[in-house]
Amino acid sequence: MKDILERLQKLLQAHREFVIFGVLVLGCISFYLAQPGEQNHFMTIGNWRVIAVNISTDALMVVGMTLVIIAGGFDLSVGSTLALGGIVCGKLMVAGVAVPVAMVAGLSVGALIGIVNGLIITKIGVNPLITTLAGMIIVRGLAQVVTQASPVTGLPSSFTALGGDMELFGWVRIPWPIVLMVVVVLVADFLLRRSRFLRQVYYVGGNEEAARFSGIRVDRVRIFTYVMTGVLSALAGIMSSARLISASASAGDGAELRVISAVVIGGASLSGGVGTVLGAFLGLLLVGVIENGMEIMRVNIYMKNVVTGMILILAVSADRLDREKLKRFWRWLRS
């Protein structure tokens, strides 16, 4: 019996995804049971569509952030990049540039921010936290300068259609943001597990010097991770402006902390080398579901933050606890 428990604990620690998924299912069940009757629309397709659309932009950033954090880095500039990417794309379209060209330009802005962050971190050796903190402030400032604080509107309808539904066989309708989210998460999860290039991200985060001695081009890998967050954040910006039919300089404010929380809840370690895209995505979904459930339960809307913070600290603490520590804690309680 004890042996089984021990094995189970090991299995759960090794596969964070199962644990979060379990918690997620438990959460759903309790929200479903908490308020019986017809007015509880928690378990309806319509509500899940809302949840999914709500997390769809964060999910793109979560994918990039997972890479950065596994490589032992950190990126605070994602929220600002989201804003600037959306604005650049929007401004160009309003000025008459073709939609695809404007989108590529928006993504390039994200890539450029990533390259600059990555170069400063690897070649000059500034701490990632500081580098991207500065990046976050500068990029947000640029977004405000470009827009003069008035949102970009009048986006072409061929573009805003991206915020709408994809139609299949004439009767299945799935919002494009959800489609994009699912595709990006699945592809990224597969590549991070199986591709040769992305496997290097784990080695770099696991032990940077050992990675160098293994012949891994460490700086190249780290810069790549920042470019990926940049591009994915800009993509998030483009998608959210398509959905909201406008791009504003305040878009994505505070997104960086939400995204980092989700990645950490999903099992990544800030010291690097550990984490998966699927775990991080489930972390984000968990937070999204709980926030949604609390709204439906009509819990005080400001409780959302309290709960999100508690999930974060619980998830990380659960990781740190082992039997030895529990025993010690128990002994301390008794003494």
Add this chain to the structure above:
Amino acid sequence: MTMGITEGAEPILELRHVSKKFPAVRALEDVSIQVKGGEIHALIGENGAGKSTLMKVVGGIHPADTGEILLDGEVLRLGTPLDALRLGIRTVHQEISLAPNLTVAENIFAGNEPTRYGLIDRRELNRRALEVLEPFKVKIPVNSRVGLLSTGLKQIVEIARAMAGSPRLLMLDEPTSSLERHETERLIGILRGLASSGIGILYVTHKLKEIFQLADRVTVLRDGRRVMVKPVSETHPGEIVRSMVGRELERIYPPAGGDIGGELLRVEGITKDSAFEDVSFTLRRGEILGFSGLIGAGRTEVAQSLFGYLRKDAGAVYLNGERLDIRCPTDSLNSGIAYLPEERKALGLYLGMSVVDNFVSANLRKYSRLGILSGREMDGACAGAVDMFRIRTPSIRQHVRFLSGGNQQKLLLARLLALKPRILIADEPTRGIDVGAKSEVHTMLRRLCDEGVGVIVISSELPEVLGLCDRILVFHEGRISGEVSRRAATEEKIMHLATGGGLSVEET
């Protein structure tokens, strides 16, 4: 229990039938030990034999499952490391754990500084530090930052810090593993002095020679059990080795190889400012070339420059007559030069990752098609290597953190050899690993030579250099001070060259 020199003295530390179990790791089974006042008690055993566990149990890091620990005749209840510290049990770990940016005095009294009006009294701090260092009879400026000291002096500061708490029992875990010979001798003198003041010393080591130089009694552990305890005067190295491994080591060093081939690597006048100067040599196929010298003589720097980790300022390197342009380790591995770093944990291993992840890290290309890795191929190759190199691990999914030092080193070698290198540079390949693993590593290196690979071995252990290498280059202060052939080499000759004795003893 056998009585020795310390007959009659009261035991300071006593372990009675101590057992400890871990889920995956070998631990302790029914171990009893007595360390008496004024005694230096050596503890020896292969890696994984339970030495570290024993120290951790006594140090309060892990509670024992069964059995008793007594200090000065009283049964201890150790909950935390702090309990052990308060009772006067001090541990000096193998890895130096000083704060490099604080001064010597600050390190010695870390957490326990003398204060005046709530502020640190710097003058008093330095005075007391001098007092603590006094019996060590070495000159260490108490004001200097620890990061600036040599490894040998850091080790002494580490011991001084332990002594500052006037302990009853001092436990040392392989304190000499990164020390030069003269530093080791100085340390042995210091420890003898400390013991004569009446404290007990438990000394964990891998080096047989040291046991006979300094210990009063020796306990041998094997697979978590005590297999021998004897006064040192009543035993001999052969007996200790036999009880450690449970078998006779047929031969400690593999016999010299057969044919040494033509020139493989030629190094011409490579120089790196304030590290090494004008270093030239050749390495031939199937040859083991030794780099001997004192720590700080520039051997590691030369090796890391060849590997592309450090940049050289001048000079040229030719592989098979072709000039190499190596800018980073990736280039170097691509041209067939592999490097086994001295600092296993810092530069070699991904401690939080599995055996298989560690094994494939330098060789991902080999296990992938169109950029996608094949889990089955990686697992298969790794399982093969685990078998071939006899790496002891419960599974290839085990985190390497839980492997013993010898097995970690074999894993690193396996990783490099999977690359089929033309040249292998092994930096202190057997440091801190047990006798059995050591001889396996030696055999591996020799077998590699027989396949035509050129091997460079950097080693601070003279017997290893003498036993293993076909030719030895001796470094002194960043230059090659002489070359000695296997036939002509003696410890004296090498030490002479290494200490800058001048006179060249060249012979081929």
